[in-house]
Amino acid sequence: DGGITQSPKYLFRKEGQNVTLSCEQNLNHDAMYWYRQDPGQGLRLIYYSQIVNDFQKGDIAEGYSVSREKKESFPLTVTSAQKNPTAFYLCASSIRGTFDEQYFGPGTRLTVT
Amino acid sequence: QKEVEQDPGPLSVPEGAIVSLNCTYSNSAFQYFMWYRQYSRKGPELLMYTYSSGNKEDGRFTAQVDKSSKYISLFIRDSQPSDSATYLCAMSAGGANSKLTFGKGITLSVRP
Numbered sequence A: 001d002g003g004i005t006q007s008p009k010y011l012f013r014k015e016g017q018n019v020t021l022s023c024e025q026n027l028n029h030d031a032m033y034w035y036r037q038d039p040g041q042g043l044r045l046i047y048y049s050q051i052v053n054d055f056q057k058g059d060i061a062e063g064y065s066v067s068r069e070k071k072e073s074f075p076l077t078v079t080s081a082q083k084n085p086t087a088f089y090l091c092a093s094s095i096r097g098t099f100d101e102q103y104f105g106p107g108t109r110l111t112v113t
Numbered sequence B: 001q002k003e004v005e006q007d008p009g010p011l012s013v014p015e016g017a018i019v020s021l022n023c024t025y026s027n028s029a030f031q032y033f034m035w036y037r038q039y040s041r042k043g044p045e046l047l048m049y050t051y052s053s054g055n056k057e058d059g060r061f062t063a064q065v066d067k068s069s070k071y072i073s074l075f076i077r078d079s080q081p082s083d084s085a086t087y088l089c090a091m092s093a094g095g096a097n098s099k100l101t102f103g104k105g106i107t108l109s110v111r112p
Helices: none
Strands: A003-008 A010-013 A017-026 A031-038 A042-051 A053-055 A064-065 A075-079 A086-093 A110-112 B004-006 B011-014 B019-025 B031-039 B045-051 B054-058 B061-066 B071-076 B085-092 B104-112
Touching: A003 B085, A010 A017, A017 A031, A017 A086, A017 A110, A042 A064, A075 A086, A086 B104, B004 B085, B019 B085, B019 B104, B031 B061, B045 B054, B045 B061, B071 B085
Parallel strands: A010 A110, B011 B104
Antiparallel strands: A003 A017, A017 A075, A031 A042, A031 A086, A042 A053, A064 A075, A086 A110, B004 B019, B019 B071, B031 B045, B031 B085, B054 B061, B061 B071, B085 B104
């Protein structure tokens, strides 16, 4: 069964704690992305990676960090520096470049109190 | 002016209606256009992908791109309650490091 998995579906953390969101794909896609979705804001790009061991900042990278040590995995860490971390986080992947069709995972709802 | 504007909605139609969803954009370099459907608390699902101007049909869905007017549309024929979702348009210029720019989405409700 090919696809993108994100875990967990719901995540709760206390303010000041770092938290890592998991994203795995078995589509053999080169590129992977992290978006944040807030009500009425649409999707905003946090980080993306077009190849293993390389990644670029998106539009709202402050307070987030990523790694891309394996082609199939692109974890996102939400650090305590992120001022408004509560949101719906979506991971996506595409075959090659950033203009290809992007396929999304089911998302992780992070709540920080 | 935002790069991509999408009618804010929400939109409510009776079952069987023809639905027209629209986006306008300002960046004339955009040439890849997509429509995503997102059910509540789920990830977006790619519905249609088109390159440059023209129409593309897939079942009850038709995507239309008019680059001269910087306007894209998604038509849904014979709408069903299962079409109730949020629809997002997305577009990209292509090329290295170009990004996908999304509209904010419009929520559609199809009444039985």
